[in-house]
Amino acid sequence: MTPDKLVEELTKAGSGSLKSVVLYGSAAAGDHAGKNSDYNVLVIAEELGVETLNAFSKTATAWAKAGNPAPLLFTQERLKQATDVFPIELLDIRECHKILYGDDVVSDLEIGTENLRLQIEHELRGSLIKLRQAYLLTGGKSKAVADLMVESLSTFLVLFRASLRLFADEIPQKKFQALEKLGAHLSFDPSVFQTVQQLKDGTKKAKSCDVETLFNTYLTTIECVIDAVDAEIHKGVKS
Known part of the structure; x- marks a missing residue:
């Protein structure tokens, strides 16, 4: 199902409740990797009671x-x-989105960043715990470990791009460009994530890698970013 088809089906199902459909994420940023990427959409409705949820359910399931x-x-x-609670997500959506239907409800959002550092650290630490x-x-099986890195890659790239906000004013829209810039600020080598991306898009096979070493580097690099974010938080508290 394409985003346009999604809009068509939601419009039919919405019975006047549908107000806006917003495409965000890699597709809106020009970072979409075809079949290896998904589409992220924000749907704004007049109300979201059970009747509306039931109306949207069939289309959402197909999506x-x-x-x-x-x-x-x-x-x-x-x-x-919600702007003070979800600053990572809503800053990204505000900065890079495409209106598929209705009004632009995100360009003028006033997003408080007072909770940004804590949300970044919370999400990074939580994602690292889940990764472990x-x-x-x-069981240490190479294929399973490679799949684990591939499945978690997008989450960490999004969080690394958010982390860059703590160290730079201008944030590239494309995740790997943001990763390179973060690596320059924090002095880490981003190549491990590029290797995992190659595993994801099929240009590199797990059996051609030392997967255990790759995973260990993946872990330690994530920890490096977490430590830098944590230090930035404590620096902010002290000042």
């Missing part, structure tokens, strides 16, 4: 079966109220 995350649902008022938990279940 998810096509390999995409379920639409992110908000009313316009609750979107405004998932590794325990791989």
